[in-house]
Amino acid sequence: MTNAVKIETVENVAVIEVSNPPVNALSQAVRAGLADCVAQANANETVQAVVICCEGRTFIAGADIREFGKPHAEPSLPAVIETIEASAKPVVASLHGTVLGGGLEVALGAHYRIAQPNTRFGLPEVTLGLLPGAGGTQRLPRVVPVKMALDMITSGRQIKVAEAQEAGLVDAVADQDDPRTAGIAYAMTLLSEGKLARPTGALPCNSAEDGLFDTARATLAKKMRGQFAPQKCVDAIENATKLPITEGLAQERAFFQDLMNGDQRSALIHAFFSERQVGKLPEIKDVSPRDIAAIGVVGGGTMGAGIAVSSLLAGLTVTLIERDQASADRATSSVSKMLEGSVKRGKLSQAAFDDILANRFAATSDYQDLANADIVVEAVFESLEVKKDVFGQLDAICKPGAILASNTSYLDVNAIAEMTKRPEDVIGLHFFSPAHVMKLLEVVVADKTSAEVVATGFAFAKKLRKVAVRSGVCDGFIGNRLLSHYRQAMDGVVIAGASPYDVDRALVNFGMAMGPFSVADLAGLDIGWATRKRLAPTRDPREMYAEFSDRLCEKDRFGRKTGRGFYIYEDGKPSADPEVLEIIAAERTDNGVKAQEISDQEIVDRYMAAMINEAARVLEEGIALRPLDVDVTLLNGYGFPRWRGGPMQYADTVGLDKILNDIKRLSQEDDFMWQPAPLLERLVAEGKTFADLNG
Template identity: 70%
Template sequence: MSQPVSVEIHENIAIIAIANPPVNALSHAVRAGLEAAFAEFASRLDLAAVVIYGTDRTFIAGADIREFGKPVQEPLLPDLINRIESCHLPVIAALHGTALGGGLEVAMGAHYRVAVQSARFGLPEVTLGILPGAGGTQRLPRLAGVDFALEAITSGRQIGAQEALKVGLIDRISTTEDVRAAGIAFAKDLLAEGKGPRRTRDLVVDPVAPEVFEAAKAKMAKKARGQLAPQNCIKAVEGAATLPFAQGLAQERALFQELMESDQRAALIHAFFAERQVAKVPEINGVTPRATDKIGVIGGGTMGVGIAASGLLAGLDVTLIERDGPAALMSGDRVRKTLKDSVNRGKLSQDSYDEILANRFRASNDYKALVEADVVIEAVFESMEVKKDVFTQLDAVCKPGAILASNTSYLDLNEIAQMTSRPSDVIGLHFFSPAHVMRLLEIVVADQTAPEVTATGFALAKRLNKIAVRAGVCDGFIGNRILSHYRKACDGAVLAGASPFDVDRALVSFGLAMGPFAVSDLAGLDIGWATRKRLAPTRDPREVYAEFADRLCEAGHFGRKTGMGYYVYAEDGTRENAEVLDHVAADRAAKGITAREISEQEIVDRYMAAMVNEAARVVEEGIALRPLDVDVTLLNGYGFPRWRGGPMQYADTVGLDKILRDVKRFAEEDAFLWQPAPLLARLVAEGKTFADLNNA
């Protein structure tokens, strides 16, 4: 096996090549190889410069995730970078692909940086609940200034070569894409100019008023409510501006260690790995997917347009079908507008836009336009009769082997599949709105869905840049089934004494971007109302049913779309709708409930206990394969705060025994809603966690 770090001598220049595919991660072997190389250079008198570059497609894309959670072996990355920076020879980092995290910290420890035009840079540690802990918070302000460092480190965003050159992060953009040649050429130019080492640690940070950091902390407290890592990032950058370099490094390390020991870091690491694990589905292991180049979309509403745009942006050929000619024209215009918005935001070039409309998109009212489609996705009104009619027509016109998919949010996919002569080719592809933006895709596997059809769903999700989660068939699948349960718990909190506005405030404080009642307004209260009416015939008489939501709808208040719901939406701003409290009071009176004070903590406890309890049922029934599938679903489709890792990770963090105690506590008030899930009770009895199930 070849060494991940090799050294060659070109004239009087030492060239270090890092080869640790696929992304040249900073494994122990890479760190040890670099340490050995620079230890050797210390005694070499025949060398004039050092060039570091990465082979294959990238420089160093960060830490080695295979080493996460394991004891760190020397050399430690901060020590290695200090050694590189202390080298008596000028050290040039030649950059291509990505220099991320520790990779960018290595590059900043070099004395000079040259990059190819396509290179990208970033310090994304904050997204994992930590901060750049190998000098990144100290060197970036010295190279690019405090303002840039604060924004780049707290956002974790990537930047391109032009921006990096403008702010001073790199010194040159190469005219060649041959990164090795670019590094050698830059080294020769530096030597010709008589330039020696230029250590980043010796650069002076421009003076910054203390108010800059206080403003940054206040802004981040609002933007990233409750999150530790962004605040520690700001403190570390502040140290670069106010402390000598060595002290700044020491403070950075202390802040880094504080985060490493936090629940938030564990939660964000869990989310990171869960999103990689979720696509590992046993039934499709080794199964070859079918083609997904040409897709059809039935329905030109908000969801259908979003799905069509998502396919087009991913390079697919898309045919959109509507009920008649005028509707097809209107839907085609909406797709074009969505794509034009992508052009205006810089996400799509004008040339690509023109190519899509000329060659890869068409809107029609004729199902026969779908004869060559590989996958057809139905996205019509959430009515079983309407969907059955669509699938009957699709079965008649689509080619053998074409996959027929439904975007249903709740309905029985098995019943839909029976409308075709090919139930093994039917699958659910549940997108989330707006479909060209939201990353979650529930892949719903019916009783007769063929494994290669499931595999194709996952392959299509990858092409669309979606995070796919396998789900079984039940009312609402994974996400919406759990949603219906915790929404009932929120309604129960209101009936018990809280207001909908209290609930929203408590859960925003917990970490949600919007409270559940505000979200309902945004989605449209009529959508939930239609679902409740559909399920009314099957409602158990023991259920404590909240009437106040229905009263709002009966009054014609459907949320933002009508200007009024739980909140009033006016030109002068948004305010609470006082009518809601009248509906709530009437509902309590009819049920004989005396309102009591409900604390923020109780609201959170109800919300989380209901979510976790129902999720445990979803896992036990096989609707979700593992607890991590639930976490990925709620994180990417339902606004659950990422820094809490998902509901199952949260439950493990606070303790499953606490969740079970809460369920039993609330059962004293409503025994029907609050029935402990058998899996939850069993795990508590056995002293196990949801993580144990993930690892099984």
């Protein structure tokens, strides 16, 4: 027995209680304590039943993340669960809070399960590139339908008590608030009814409908393309329906170890930890954020309305400003429609919807209505002069201590801050569209932004349930600066001989959510066009500049919103456009370029080399503080495949020397575009990785 687990006998029931706050994770001490206490209970002649429960706000909520990446310490979780399942005396798991991962596997090792009414259950290992490795794939389909087990394990989704009880995962729902009391009462009821030990592994596996596994594999191949873990989950569950429990468990463990040693698991664990580390900044350590309750939003277009909705769903009060009342009314309609979508998806009750529009949202044309806002987010047209004008008005109206934030995607936040007498209160908050859906929020710190305002920006992001990344000031910040470079590389690939459709296909197959030309159509080609025209006076004459995007814009082809861009959109579905290929071919001819065959791998190599090289410059300039900040930005805002961990993790995986060699090879074609970043060269020379810089 350890301090993390204690045992007490109540009449003829041994109560084993886990206490490992905050989430009773399965540390080595908890594992050892469980095994020891179950053995003690079985050796005690007065004990007739065993209850496993937990102190605090939850039952065991999974593995101890502090042990990730460290040598394994005995006893293993599978061995502990086998000890529980082998108990000669009936074992009851009394559940509450979130019963996740190894916690649910422990519960499945028990013979009976009783749960509090608000308990949730899940096996989320697939989100970390793994499968349940302590019997979850073998025991779950023995207590719930195989189709449900497949869904839970391959998606990682959580289910509520009602669904769990109906399926057979839970035997009873408690009517006592205390899991310990409920577990003892249920154990005594079982004894009075003469119930004996009921090992889950001894139960027959539920049968699967014909074709279930083949259908699941095909579906997952599309939905979670390129990922190994979901397919291994299917294999393991199919084994449960065909093999004896001992063989199924052995196969499950072998699959688990294979995945544990794989690059995808490393990448997903990296993503998991990076998203928890990204907000830990030296400049805001021990700095208290300002209170945020009332939000102002200037601009009621798609972005402004999305920011308003995101804030309203977080429980904040929002005042939205438009240039006139007719525009304010349109913004109200946009906000209402977005909120109605949340009601339809079950994310918002009708009563809450009504309360928001009646009491927590207003759209007007009077800037004076922002006088009491705690933070104002400007989301107007991407013009420095327009934004400067807005900030001049806000500076005159907003109360002392109010934070003035710009949602600019590219522009100089320092120049915007100069329009106020409070530059220390000015910050960039770069939301991504649609703002009420996308998780990423770049917190852009200007030269004079105070630490308190930075801390408030991160606290605001947390309130909105967004992942915040700190960025310094430069054109495009972290994400859009990288985008401009890898998009330029892809323009070069197209001029060299590939089509936009080749590029998109290769990168989607690589794992990107969308290809860059599909993304451009979605965002609107006019946005990139405006940026190119803004930067034209500063463009270096040595820079390769592809004009085909400009030619499309000159024809008023701005993407999805006009029905034509790089693709033709009929009924919302994209299809290739021969006219685009003609425009590109004409540009090749004008420049004396003979089209060459370019492989999908070469497209991916150029794309990643451009992204990683520019990211190295962003790091060296201090725009991003750590490589993990770059990874979190690309994962949450740009559709980078999570199972690759982000561009910096990818670079470490394939080798920085490979990336550097690709850049040097490409520099023979274009020594302006493909100049190796000094940081990348230094890391290769020193035999280091980007991960070495994350400390």
